[in-house]
Amino acid sequence: MFHPAAQQDPNNPLGLPIYECWFCPTNWIGFSALLYHLEDGCCVKQDRIRTLAFETPEYGFYGNKLTDDNPFFCFRCHAQFPQVSHLYRHVEHTPSCSYLLNPSECLGALRDFYVEYYECPGSDYVHV
């Protein structure tokens, strides 16, 4: 399966923030790449990133239905995506949509939600 979020340019031409995985010592360019890594299911429970996205009050701004083939969409241009990481990669790489990453916008709010959620990893931590 093709994962566009895994294809970030290592030179980071967009100047995206670097995220260290909360559970293992790896670094990722852009929040999309961290999400891609987490969606992989090695560090958090499989499918947890996807289902968590529907637990925020803002989900109507980026989520269709969890059961859809493409549960996620871009609020500005309405492009559809199968995974949260694909949506983040889209906004990171699309200047006209990137404002959605601002803290006051829906994807900024979702990013903060993940960050706060995983500060207390609890039962989502997968022991290897």
Ligand SMILES: [Zn+2]
């Ligand atoms: Zn990890």
Ligand SMILES: [Zn+2]
């Ligand atoms: Zn868009």
